Structure formats: structure tokens, C-alpha cells
Amino acid sequence: MKNLFQKYKHAWVLLYAFLYFPCFIYLEKHITKDFHVIHMPLDDHIPFLEIFIIPYTLWFAYIAGTILYFFFTDVREYYKLTAFLFIGMTIFLIVSALYPNGQLLRPQEFPRENIFTDMVRVLYNSDTPTNILPSIHVYNSIGACIAILRCDALKKHRFIHIGAPVLSILIILSTMYLKQHSVWDVIFGIGMAWVLYYFIYQVDYAAARAKRKSKVKRYS
Structure with a gap:
């Protein structure tokens, strides 16, 4: 048990779930x-396509x-992946608390009736059209993709890559096609991913600390 705990001690990061949820x-x-209603004119030109419930629901398995x-x-x-995901998710919570937001894009009636619209109906009943900016579906998908594309071990698996x-x-x-988010939510999700990618993956904090220490030592 002690060896198992030592081997997987990095599981502590997942305790974030008890804060987030x-x-x-x-x-x-x-x-x-x-x-605040999130909307742009482009939203009105994007059709409702229930088939997109498939990738939308695959998101949960994809991230996990x-x-x-x-x-x-x-x-x-x-650690880098979870830092990327959880920092963004925390920003999302803060934005939602300080700037209550939502959308009015969902169709009043579905244009078709099939198994996919049934799945969308379940989604709509379980998920409110509020707290949408920025889109965590968008942001976390980018985070998972970055981690996978950076992984040398996965580069030989062409299907995954x-x-x-x-x-x-x-x-x-x-x-957008399920009318869960405005284009604005997508733009802000991508923008937040772009900014945090720099701070999580591009900045060499160890080198920066070493450089600061060398400067202090030189001038002391």
C-alpha cells in the first residue's frame, strides 16, 4: 500500500474536482x-445539427x-496538462461568478425527431444554457490535443496523432451546432488556451529561477 501511494502520489491534483464541481x-x-446574453449575428446563421451530439458527448471520455x-x-x-485544464476551469468559474452569462440560442422545437435529437433533449434537460463563457468544452479539448501532440510516445500511433x-x-x-454556445464562447475559449499555453508550456520556469539566482549571486 505504501509503495502504491508513493507511485501514484501525484493523484492529489485530482482533488481539484472537489472544488470545481x-x-x-x-x-x-x-x-x-x-x-448577460452572449450573442453575435453569426450565431443565427449556424444551423442546428443534432448529429454533433456524438462528438459533444465523446468530450467526457476524451478529457478523462x-x-x-x-x-x-x-x-x-x-502535471502540465492538469495545470492547463484546472487553471482555465478556475478562470471560467470566476468569470461566471463575476459576469453571469448565458445564451438564448436553443431551438424551441427540433426540426427533426430521431435518436440524436432525443440525446440532445436529455442534454438540454440536464444542462442549463448559462455559464458558457468561455467554453470549457472548447478549452479542454484544445488542452487535451496539445498534450497528445507533444507526447513522443504517441507520435508513432498515427491514428491517435x-x-x-x-x-x-x-x-x-x-x-455551436448544438446551440450550446455562442461563437463568442468559442473565441474566448481558444483565446484563453492560447494565453495559458504560453505560460504552461513555453516558459521555462526552472531556467528563469536559475537566472534570477545567478543575478542575485553576482550582485551580492
């Missing part, structure tokens, strides 16, 4: 009216599977 549920229950892969195979990249960007793009499109 209660906060998210609280926001979902309390931000139901008097919110990516985290678990790095949890068991590469602790360093696991090509499939991750394709699935990420389909998930991003699904947020």
Missing part, C-alpha cells in the same frame, strides 16, 4: 435569470482518457 453546481443552480493516460505514463506532462486534432475540431464545432 460544487462551485459549478452552485453557479448552475443560482444563475438562471438576470444574466487523456488525463488518465498521462497519469500512468508521464507524470511531468500530467491525427484523431486527436480531428476530434477536438469536431467537439469545438459541436458546441
Whole structure:
């Protein structure tokens, strides 16, 4: 048991779920009216396509599977991935609390009746059209894709290396075609990913600390 705990001690990061989900549920229950409506004219020209419920729901397995892969195979990249995801998710919670937001894009009636519209109906009943800016579906999909494309061990698996960007793009499109998000939510999700990619993956903090220490030593 001690060896197992030592081997997987990095699991502590996943305790973030006990912070995120209660906060998210609280926001979902309390931000139901008097919110800022997120909308741009382009939203009205995007058709409702229920088939996109497939990539939309695959998102849950995609994110969980990516985290678990790095949890068991590469602790360093696991820490970077979870830092990327959880920092963005925290920003999302803060934005939702300080700037209550939502959308009015969902169709009043479905243009067709089939198994996919049934799945969308379940989604609509379980998920409010509030707390949408920026889109976490978009942001986390980009985060998972970045981690997979950076992984040397996965580069030899062509299906995964090509499939991750394709699935990420389909998930991003699904947020708009299912009328779950405005184009603005997608833009801000991509923008937040771009900014945090720099701070998580591009900045060499160890080198920066070493450089500061050398300067202090030189001038002391």
C-alpha cells in the first residue's frame, strides 16, 4: 500500500474536482435569470445539427482518457496538462461568478425527431444554457490535443496523432451546432488556451529561477 501511494502520489491534483464541481453546481443552480446574453449575428446563421451530439458527448471520455493516460505514463506532462485544464476551469468559474452569462440560442422545437435529437433533449434537460463563457468544452479539448501532440510516445500511433486534432475540431464545432454556445464562447475559449499555453508550456520556469539566482549571486 505504501509503495502504491508513493507511485501514484501525484493523484492529489485530482482533488481539484472537489472544488470545481460544487462551485459549478452552485453557479448552475443560482444563475438562471438576470444574466448577460452572449450573442453575435453569426450565431443565427449556424444551423442546428443534432448529429454533433456524438462528438459533444465523446468530450467526457476524451478529457478523462487523456488525463488518465498521462497519469500512468508521464507524470511531468500530467502535471502540465492538469495545470492547463484546472487553471482555465478556475478562470471560467470566476468569470461566471463575476459576469453571469448565458445564451438564448436553443431551438424551441427540433426540426427533426430521431435518436440524436432525443440525446440532445436529455442534454438540454440536464444542462442549463448559462455559464458558457468561455467554453470549457472548447478549452479542454484544445488542452487535451496539445498534450497528445507533444507526447513522443504517441507520435508513432498515427491514428491517435491525427484523431486527436480531428476530434477536438469536431467537439469545438459541436458546441455551436448544438446551440450550446455562442461563437463568442468559442473565441474566448481558444483565446484563453492560447494565453495559458504560453505560460504552461513555453516558459521555462526552472531556467528563469536559475537566472534570477545567478543575478542575485553576482550582485551580492
